[in-house]
Amino acid sequence: ILGALLFLLSCVSNKIFSLLFADDSNMFLSGKNPENLLESMNVEIAKITDWLKINKLFLNIKKTHFILFKRSREKVLLKSDLTINDIKIDRTVKTKFLGVFIDERLTFFDHIQYIKGKIARGIGIIHKSAKILKRSTLITLYNSFLYPYFNYCITVWGSTYKTYLDPLVKLQKRAIRMISFMF
Numbered sequence: 001i002l003g004a005l006l007f008l009l010s011c012v013s014n015k016i017f018s019l020l021f022a023d024d025s026n027m028f029l030s031g032k033n034p035e036n037l038l039e040s041m042n043v044e045i046a047k048i049t050d051w052l053k054i055n056k057l058f059l060n061i062k063k064t065h066f067i068l069f070k071r072s073r074e075k076v077l078l079k080s081d082l083t084i085n086d087i088k089i090d091r092t093v094k095t096k097f098l099g100v101f102i103d104e105r106l107t108f109f110d111h112i113q114y115i116k117g118k119i120a121r122g123i124g125i126i127h128k129s130a131k132i133l134k135r136s137t138l139i140t141l142y143n144s145f146l147y148p149y150f151n152y153c154i155t156v157w158g159s160t161y162k163t164y165l166d167p168l169v170k171l172q173k174r175a176i177r178m179i180s181f182m183f
Helices: 004-014 034-054 111-127 136-145 146-150 162-179
Strands: 017-021 024-028 094-097 101-103
Touching: 004 034, 024 034, 101 111, 111 136, 111 146, 111 162, 136 146, 136 162
Parallel strands: none
Antiparallel strands: 017 024, 094 101
């Protein structure tokens, strides 16, 4: 029932594009002028918070932040603030969105660093197991501990800079050599 109620949230504002997933709500507004974006977002958020209050729902302001996407070398200094009920909302340069770390320049560097660590731990498991397990079992370990990180949302982050992706390619080759017993 709550899903239908939250779906109505998207009807409150005709300017904001909202993405709702379980208890995670994300709102997007696009434009060229950051100050105008903040002004519009403040107006639209006021409408949404009024709607939430009427429907006896609340927004956890402590978990609320915003990110301003921009070009690589562009510097954006904001003169005004984004607020909800007169409480300033913090601006962040990166956030986790449905398991993917997204930064304000959409480079996905932080996400790749995160999955590099996860993949390296998976490779450690395969390395310790390589001398005692059959190849088919090592392939199962690869599919369990490495492949999901390589594959999850790759259409989103996989088109980043080649130099960011190269360490992942090296880790994958290393895992394949271990499975193939070519240390």
